[in-house]
Amino acid sequence: MINRFLVLFTLIFCTHISNAQDIQVEKFEQKTTSPAEALNMRKDNNGNPCALLIVKSLKEGIEFEGWVMGEVERSENEYKVYVAQGCKHLKLKHKDFQTTDVVFENWNIKALESGTIYVLKLKDGASEQIAYIYEQGWNLSVEDVSANVKPLIMIDANKGNPKAHIAMALITLHSEPEKAVVWLNKILATGDSTCIDEIPGKLQCYFADDVIRTGVKKVYYRDDKYDEKWYEIYTDACRLYVKAIIKGYKEAGDRLFATYTKSRGVPQYGQTVIKCCEDSILKGNMQACLCLGLIYQKGLGTKKDLLSAATCFKKLMGSELEEQAIICLCQVYGDRDFSSNKESLDYLQSQANGNQPEALFQIGRMYEEGRNCPRDITKAVEMYEKASLYTKGETINSSPWGYYTSSEGFREMKYCHTEASCHLARIYYDRKEYSEACKVLPNNIREYGKVPSILPTIIVEAEFLRAVMCYSHLYDAHGRGDWYDKEEAIRKLSSLAEQGCQDAIDFLKKEQLY
Secondary structure (H helix, E strand, O other): OHHHHHHHHHHHHHHHHHHOEEOOEEEEEEEOOOHHHHHOOOEOOOOOEOEEEEEEOOOOOOEEEOOEOOOOEEOOOEEEEEEOOOOOEEEEEEOOEEEEEEEHHHHOOOOOOOOOEEEEEEOOOHHHHHHHHHHHHHHOOHHHOOHHHHHHHHHHHHOOOHHHHHHHHHHHOOOOHHHHHHHHHHHHHOOOOOOHHHOOHHHHHHHHHHHHHHHHHHHOOOOOOHHHHHHHHHHHHHHHHHHHHHOOOOOHHHHHHHHHOOOOOOHHHHHHHHHHHHHHHHOOOHHHHHHHHHHHHHOOOOOOOHHHHHHHHHHOOOOOOHHHHHHHHHHHHHOOOOOOOHHHHHHHHHHHHOOOHHHHHHHHHHHHHOOOOOOOHHHHHHHHHHHHOOOOOOOOOEEOOEEEEEEOOEEEEEOOOHHHHHHHHHHHHHOOOHHHHHHHOOOOHHHHOOOOOOOHHHHHHHHHHHHHHHHOOOOOHHHOOOOOOHHHHHHHHHHHHHOOOHHHHHHHHHOOOO
16 A cells, blocks of 8 residues: 555656756856946955846746845846856746756856856746737837747737737837838727827837828829828828937937928927937038928928028038038028028029029019019019020920930930929910910929929919910910810819919909809
């Protein structure tokens, strides 16, 4: 009877031992330790700094035996174990596992050194890892996600688990950012309480990129609301870029500088954007200087300040952005709200003498309006013709970017100022020189209107002139137009009237069509 009992006891004990597993070590390495960290180490019995062993594990209740000095500190996913210098191994005990003896020499470390930090990473079970990952939410560090649990998280994500969506967004962020945005969209689509403000800076930045990429693609074949949609897309993206910067993702700055000036500004973040620009300018970022100048010039999210804008553009002279800065400075000096002085007028004139299109246009506008000089339409036409590269009596194939002209057997691309062309067309139209008005209008203005730097007012002006001349059968075959249908012209004029074009409204009323 006693023998049978001993046999039974032995079988049970052996079964328990065989089922209990060792605690598995995944990695053990020395970490770079700063002098300050070494000084703040806990001291051993001889007053010498201990070695700090950071044991990373999700398992609760691990006990440590060896040359352990004082209490073991436990945080979310790690233990801090202070050990006396010279320690060569450490025993790990847990109620669900066999006692494991970690011999440091097996990891190419003979003994722990005083004032040094070491990291011991233990292998955790899949269920433990997943529970921890879901608990971390947006605070998850991708380094804590092992390869064996990624497929399990993917299964959860495909089942619609929002916590799994967050994990997948973070896991794919570095290697596959476009997939990260897909997971983010799924989070937002579920109506989960995790709002956009909680999303990490880097992911917000990628999400903003996607807003622009997909948004612009959707509205590329523009309708009459195109310009408004364009601004909305860039404004939404800017909000995300600013939030990314606020959360410490500095790389979003360059994207913000390139995008902000295409938006309508984000008033609640206006000062944040300006501060971001100023900080980058101090580091020599010329793109930030251009962005700041455009913010002040257009009053994007802040008060319009043309003097500050001019100061920014002047700083860019001699840089790789000089050509763009010259155009912007001419626009500032020609702005109706700018208090012109001898310096600004002399600058415009000097640039106009060099046939700079923007300077020619701004001086032409001053002559047309009688601003800073007596009103002189003839001189205004002369300036506009030079700016738009138009010679009276000729037909040009112009666009906002320029036009091709044949000269001495080769083709050359020249810059054509679109707004100057529209002003010139209006003057010809008012003079009843309809043939000239047709020829000077920029070709395919509607197509090139997709470029945000072209003001919507220019597009409306050009389309009104073309539509009204088409309606009146004045848009001849040499005008490069495709509107010879009166009904099409009426449809276009009605569309412009709906957008608030007063010229179109007045014309339709005159023709009793409104």
